[in-house]
Amino acid sequence: MRSYSSFRPELWLVFGFLSLIAAGALALWSIGILKSMPIDFLDALFTSTSAVCVTGLSTIDIGRDLPTASQVVLLMLIQIGGLGVMTATTAFAVVLGARISIKGRLIWAGSMGLDTPQGAVKLLIRVFVISLFAEALMSVPLFLGFLQTEPVGRAAYMAVFHSISAFCNAGFSPYSNSLVDFSSNFLVMIPITLLIVVGGMGFPVVDDVIMCVKLRRWRPSPYSRVVLKSTFWLIVLGSLLLFLSEFNGAMRGMPFSEKVMNAVFHSVTPRTAGFNSLPMTSLSGLSLVFTVFLMWVGASPSSTGGGVKTTTLAVLWASCVSEVRGLGEVRLEGRSVDSRLQRKALTVSMLYTLAIFIAVCLLTVFEPLPTSTLIFEAFSAMGTVGLSLGITSKLTPEGKLILILLMYWGRVGIVTFMYSLFRRHVPGRVLLPGINMPIG
Amino acid sequence: MRSYSSFRPELWLVFGFLSLIAAGALALWSIGILKSMPIDFLDALFTSTSAVCVTGLSTIDIGRDLPTASQVVLLMLIQIGGLGVMTATTAFAVVLGARISIKGRLIWAGSMGLDTPQGAVKLLIRVFVISLFAEALMSVPLFLGFLQTEPVGRAAYMAVFHSISAFCNAGFSPYSNSLVDFSSNFLVMIPITLLIVVGGMGFPVVDDVIMCVKLRRWRPSPYSRVVLKSTFWLIVLGSLLLFLSEFNGAMRGMPFSEKVMNAVFHSVTPRTAGFNSLPMTSLSGLSLVFTVFLMWVGASPSSTGGGVKTTTLAVLWASCVSEVRGLGEVRLEGRSVDSRLQRKALTVSMLYTLAIFIAVCLLTVFEPLPTSTLIFEAFSAMGTVGLSLGITSKLTPEGKLILILLMYWGRVGIVTFMYSLFRRHVPGRVLLPGINMPIG
Numbered sequence: 100m101r102s103y104s105s106f107r108p109e110l111w112l113v114f115g116f117l118s119l120i121a122a123g124a125l126a127l128w129s130i131g132i133l134k135s136m137p138i139d140f141l142d143a144l145f146t147s148t149s150a151v152c153v154t155g156l157s158t159i160d161i162g163r164d165l166p167t168a169s170q171v172v173l174l175m176l177i178q179i180g181g182l183g184v185m186t187a188t189t190a191f192a193v194v195l196g197a198r199i200s201i202k203g204r205l206i207w208a209g210s211m212g213l214d215t216p217q218g219a220v221k222l223l224i225r226v227f228v229i230s231l232f233a234e235a236l237m238s239v240p241l242f243l244g245f246l247q248t249e250p251v252g253r254a255a256y257m258a259v260f261h262s263i264s265a266f267c268n269a270g271f272s273p274y275s276n277s278l279v280d281f282s283s284n285f286l287v288m289i290p291i292t293l294l295i296v297v298g299g300m301g302f303p304v305v306d307d308v309i310m311c312v313k314l315r316r317w318r319p320s321p322y323s324r325v326v327l328k329s330t331f332w333l334i335v336l337g338s339l340l341l342f343l344s345e346f347n348g349a350m351r352g353m354p355f356s357e358k359v360m361n362a363v364f365h366s367v368t369p370r371t372a373g374f375n376s377l378p379m380t381s382l383s384g385l386s387l388v389f390t391v392f393l394m395w396v397g398a399s400p401s402s403t404g405g406g407v408k409t410t411t412l413a414v415l416w417a418s419c420v421s422e423v424r425g426l427g428e429v430r431l432e433g434r435s436v437d438s439r440l441q442r443k444a445l446t447v448s449m450l451y452t453l454a455i456f457i458a459v460c461l462l463t464v465f466e467p468l469p470t471s472t473l474i475f476e477a478f479s480a481m482g483t484v485g486l487s488l489g490i491t492s493k494l495t496p497e498g499k500l501i502l503i504l505l506m507y508w509g510r511v512g513i514v515t516f517m518y519s520l521f522r523r524h525v526p527g528r529v530l531l532p533g534i535n536m537p538i539g
Numbered sequence: 540m541r542s543y544s545s546f547r548p549e550l551w552l553v554f555g556f557l558s559l560i561a562a563g564a565l566a567l568w569s570i571g572i573l574k575s576m577p578i579d580f581l582d583a584l585f586t587s588t589s590a591v592c593v594t595g596l597s598t599i600d601i602g603r604d605l606p607t608a609s610q611v612v613l614l615m616l617i618q619i620g621g622l623g624v625m626t627a628t629t630a631f632a633v634v635l636g637a638r639i640s641i642k643g644r645l646i647w648a649g650s651m652g653l654d655t656p657q658g659a660v661k662l663l664i665r666v667f668v669i670s671l672f673a674e675a676l677m678s679v680p681l682f683l684g685f686l687q688t689e690p691v692g693r694a695a696y697m698a699v700f701h702s703i704s705a706f707c708n709a710g711f712s713p714y715s716n717s718l719v720d721f722s723s724n725f726l727v728m729i730p731i732t733l734l735i736v737v738g739g740m741g742f743p744v745v746d747d748v749i750m751c752v753k754l755r756r757w758r759p760s761p762y763s764r765v766v767l768k769s770t771f772w773l774i775v776l777g778s779l780l781l782f783l784s785e786f787n788g789a790m791r792g793m794p795f796s797e798k799v800m801n802a803v804f805h806s807v808t809p810r811t812a813g814f815n816s817l818p819m820t821s822l823s824g825l826s827l828v829f830t831v832f833l834m835w836v837g838a839s840p841s842s843t844g845g846g847v848k849t850t851t852l853a854v855l856w857a858s859c860v861s862e863v864r865g866l867g868e869v870r871l872e873g874r875s876v877d878s879r880l881q882r883k884a885l886t887v888s889m890l891y892t893l894a895i896f897i898a899v900c901l902l903t904v905f906e907p908l909p910t911s912t913l914i915f916e917a918f919s920a921m922g923t924v925g926l927s928l929g930i931t932s933k934l935t936p937e938g939k940l941i942l943i944l945l946m947y948w949g950r951v952g953i954v955t956f957m958y959s960l961f962r963r964h965v966p967g968r969v970l971l972p973g974i975n976m977p978i979g
């Protein structure tokens with residue numbers, strides 16, 4: 100059997116994102132000049148990268164410094180970046196009625212964590228239906244929520260913008276203080292929380308869950324169970340910790356229900372949406388340290404989010420448990436995790452963290468800012484999160500370039516990027532029964 | 540063949556260190572009362588833990604707050620802790636002429652990273668000869684160095700104290716500002732650097748190198764080569780980085796040779812001796828971030844130092860390289876690293892980092908100090924390093940207890956500790972040709 104790996108799909112990803120970033124930067128820069136609201140090219144490049152890599156960090160105030168046309172371009176970059184360059188281009192071909200080649204299907208299937216191209220086109224169509232359906236559905240309560248403080252036209256625009264930005268885990272908001280003004284507006288907070296979680300679970304899992312409901316088969320695949328369980332526990336653990344940590348801190352004076360809502364929101368948003376309903380600088384040291392951990396973990400594979408991914412965390416955790424208990428094999432959801440998957444998880448987490456470490460070292464050289472804020476910013480950029488302790492607009496050009504590189508690596512995947520440079524051998528596939536799922 | 544693992548040597552380690560810490564705390568506390576220089580029992584416990592675990596962090600000023608008798612007890616705790624509780628007790632038995640049981644030899648051999656007890660007693664004797672020889676030899680230049688500023692008696696005492704403290708990677712110094720006053724005294728700096736490096740390489744490697752020289756066999760074992768090469772590169776990389784980073788910073792105004800000396804010293808001491816010749820608070824953000832990395836890596840297995848160990852780093856690095864290049868197996872020094880060793884390396888690095896993470900979270904709750912200084916302190920305690928940004932004496936009782944636990948876990952090994960709690964199965968040994976060396 101010919102494996103999809105021999106097509107080197109990583110090259111498509113690496114160059115696809117690169118082209119889109121370049122095109123976006125040129126578009127934002129030119130529109131700025133045309134509309135007499137010029138921005139620096141480096142800022143255009145930063146904003147384009149941040150949009151395509153669905154990060155949300157910004158060196159400019161996008162609600163104030165960008166003309167509406169640029170904001171629409173930004174939204175398109177987010178939508179394409181969120182769904183993934185390959186998903187988007189393949190979808191484009193489907194829409195045009197083109198026959199998609201086996202090669203194209205294999206590449207796309209590989210990027211979605213599928214082993215075979217069977218059902219790839221069908222899954223692709225469902226991806227689009229799910230995305231648009233979720234975004235459209237949640238726009239309704241969001242519209243009602245924004246209507247409480249905005250006129251009709253602007254409320255509709257904000258609903259659509261935040262719906263797309265949340266589902267794509269982009270975290271961009273035309274409001275310069277993100278969602279701080281809406282921390283008590285449940286019609287805004289709840290839909291955005293739901294969109295982030297569903298967008299971050301990854302299309303194959305969302306699809307599997309929908310199929311389970313449709314077919315009344317109440318047991319998702321092992322891969323889906325790993326994602327669902329780790330997502331559940333990370334949200335519960337994070338909410339609890341933030342609730343306790345900010346009860347008399349950043350959330351002092353809020354009613355109980357609002358405290359719960361904001362704790363859940365700030366547990367969900369670092370993985371890796373990047374909205375905030377509490378001012379980031381008002382959070383305690385404990386909350387910030389735990390936020391960094393959540394940003395490091397990130398979302399699930401084949402999703403709109405970044406990070407090392409929940410499946411990586413699950414494999415690392417299962418490996419540690421097996422080792423400590425002295426088991427011969429690593430077990431996860433009643434399956435054995437083969438050594439190749441363990442090595443991939445190890446590589447993803449190590450290279451990911453190494454990239455952040457090197458970036459922090461470089462940032463301390465160029466930026467006269469507190470090291471802790473630089474560490475936070477680097478985790479945020481690499482995880483394509485977009486949370487910041489308020490230093491993004493103060494960065495030097497060198498600092499901006501470092502963050503651009505981190506956002507790109509974070510979205511493409513540092514290991515995927517390394518494959519594109521160094522992978523010369525395709526390891527022979529081992530066909531033992533074992534759990535199979537994407538890592539990183 | 541019966542494996543030594545069935546004896547559960549980890550229990551000996553876990554309880555051996557625990558008993559020694561308790562005995563030391565009681566001794567320091569009672570001597571303090573007897574000599575009318577009483578100290579708090581928690582401080583006695585902290586100091587005893589810090590000595591047995593060869594850390595060097597201190598909540599008190601040991602040169603000022605401890606009577607000489609307590610300082611001698613401290614030195615004994617350091618020497619026993621540095622050589623390892625089991626080495627020390629077994630050696631005690633040898634000295635008394637007792638016949639050492641096969642079981643005793645197996646346990647000790649296991650703790651030294653040997654597979655079989657063959658040659659264990661001989662190695663043990665060599666350990667003592669090497670330790671005492673190295674400490675005695677380097678006391679001579681140290682004595683001459685301290686003589687430049689101290690009277691004869693005190694210079695001799697300081698030479699012996701620092702010789703033992705350096706070889707055992709303990710980092711304790713009766714001088715309250717460590718070696719800052721001796722940054723230009725090469726007769727102090729060079730012997731201490733050499734003692735730290737040799738003490739941190741691990742007895743099996745030192746022994747192997749000596750054997751190589753004796754037998755004119757110029758190729759050490761693969762395990763020794765891994766340790767020697769990673770030690771070499773970490774020192775070179777660290778020295779270069781610190782030299783560049785502090786050239787116009789903490790080392791401004793020094794002559795060139797002194798700059799080189801102090802850069803090398805501050806590259807060596809975080810792994811994991813803990814002396815400092817430059818004030819830690821004068822170092823740049825870059826130097827501190829890199830120091831944290833060096834503290835995380837630490838020394839080599841079966842040595843007097845802590846950290847995740849150089850061999851762990853080497854396996855992690857080799858795994859990443861193999862994965863990125865798409866190789867079927869992980870290669871290190873022309874050998875293949877089996878998946879069990881990879882899993883051990885992964886577990887050591889993950890649990891080690893997780894323990895630090897949880898400790899930092901707890902510290903932020905109890906300590907009203909900057910989070911970055913708490914992170915530095917936690918890495919220092921877990922790595923049994925002893926460097927501090929000056930907050931150790933300001934800690935609350937809760938903070939002290941957290942650091943005590945970290946130092947203990949760091950010295951015993953977090954994975955060893957977990958084995959003692961959870962290991963019920965002994966994995967069947969795989970007898971494939973492969974590199975074999977201790978991890979963590």
Ligand SMILES: [K+]
Nearest residue numbers: 154269372484
């Ligand atoms: K984001």
Ligand SMILES: [K+]
Nearest residue numbers: 594709812924
């Ligand atoms: K130390």
